[in-house]
Amino acid sequence: MIKKASVILLLSSLNFATAKDVHSREFTSHSNGTVSVRLPGTATIQSLQPVQFCGESVPLRQSKVTRRWVTVLLQQSRHRDYLLRLRKRAVHFFPVIEPILAKYKIPRDFKYLPLAESDLSGSSTSPKGAGGYWQLMPQTARNYGLIVRAGRDERRDLQKSTVAACLYLRELYSELGSWTLVAAAYNSGVTHVQKRIDQQGIRSYYNLRLHRETSTYLYRVLAYKELLTRPRMYSDMLHPAVLADLTKPLPGERFQPGVMPFVRQSTEPGVEPEPTWGPRSRNLLEEALAQIINGSTGGDGSAEDSGSMMTSPGHAPMSAAALLGGRVLRFRRSRLYQVFLAARRKIQPLFDWDWV
Known part of the structure; x- marks a missing residue:
């Protein structure tokens, strides 16, 4: 069964779009979960594969969701040097982050949050005072056991800040019951998300009307996940130089990113798939x-x-x-x-x- 909706993709003269060029264009949604998008000015059809965050599928059949997803993908893929720098940092930092997430039973997809929060930089500080790899506010960090004072800021310690972030994420999940809503609450605060849920009577992140930054936050996290793990799936959207940077091997990387299969993650409590970055456990x-x-x-x-x-x-x-x-x-x-x-x-x- 094929359903048609409207999504616009206006590409630049070089056929590589920027975020501001995306408005609405006809696309085709297929029963297997893929969405085919024709790139204007070319005969190229970009097939958008199913995407999920922590086992929750992104509803690509909704035109608003598809438009926002394509917009963020194109926006993130423009920054060639930036993406390569993130890949290099992820090679060193993900092997530290993944075991801690598994220990506290936090889905592995949350390892991409520090990319959107701080570019995996411990020295990053926001204008509002959030700092460290996970951009924790000073009082939030103290609530979960970190020392934040002049001369000593444990938010800049990758292991300690990751433990604190895991404790915070678990508390958010106990209140909201959805990992996508947890990601939104991590960005804007649980009070804002819960207030919007009560006002609108909707518990889906993709349909909630949130602050502008929060409404695209999860899409940015997903864009990092997709571009760093299976960039060839989006080859028609990427400049050849960007695709080359995202697929060339890096020293210390466990695998070369390529066409990774779509595998639905287990939602059983305590079941954590093997890490894709860093050393694996003994077979x-x-x-x-x-x-x-x-x-x-x-x-x-x-x-x-x-x-x-x-x-x-x-x-x-x-x-x-x-x-x-x-x-x-x-x-x-x-x-x-x-x-x-x-x-x-x-x-x-x-x-x-x-x-x-």
């Missing part, structure tokens, strides 16, 4: 190796079960040799694959080889 093979090498056994002397793999004392040397051989094969295969691509296609693989 099944590594757990089995650790048990064999350490001689791990159960309380009755029998070998413990590691998933579907069973080990026994009598077969430990043979199992260890086989698994270690698998590790060597995995490494050699990855290196050979990279050399092959470098020689034949002059590119690097999108993802590291993993055990199968």
Whole structure:
């Protein structure tokens, strides 16, 4: 079933739009959740893939939502040097932020909030006095255990400020019950959001009439998420130089951003997907190796079960040799694959080889 609505995209003479050029243009919404937008002046059709924040889908079928989403995407994608700088900072900071979010059961998408708040800069301070990576107000920071005084401001400590932000986000969620509304309240305050909910009788961030900055805040966070993880999905909107910067490998980056599949995140409490930035936790093979090498056994002397793999004392040397051989094969295969691509296609693989 195809539904049509109005959204305008007015592009510049170079066919790359700026935010002020976006008003309304015909687009097509498909049953699979994608939205096709024809770029004016060209025969190019940009397909907008489903987008979600903390498991809550963005209603792209609504013309107002699509217009706002495209506007923010185009606005953020204009700043080439800025986006590359954010990528480089994220490589170092996300591995610190993600485990803390997981510990306090905050959805992983909130790691993109500091990009919109402070550009991942600890020295950033707003005119209203909010400071640090998470732009916490002085009294809010003190309420959650941070020291804020002349000569010592723990809002500039990434780990401590992230813990305080997690505690604050959990409190907001207990009041609002929606992670999208939590993001809005983080920007404008819970009083403003709750007042608008009471006045309008609406509990959807995308349909609430909020302050201008707050009404686009979550879209900015989502734009950072999309542009840093799957920029090729928006290749028709991006200048080739910007796309090249967003897809080239960076030292220390866990993966090269590419066409990341749309995977609906689990909403079960306590279930947190593996981090996409930084080192991953040990997989099944590594757990089995650790048990064999350490001689791990159960309380009755029998070998413990590691998933579907069973080990026994009598077969430990043979199992260890086989698994270690698998590790060597995995490494050699990855290196050979990279050399092959470098020689034949002059590119690097999108993802590291993993055990199968």
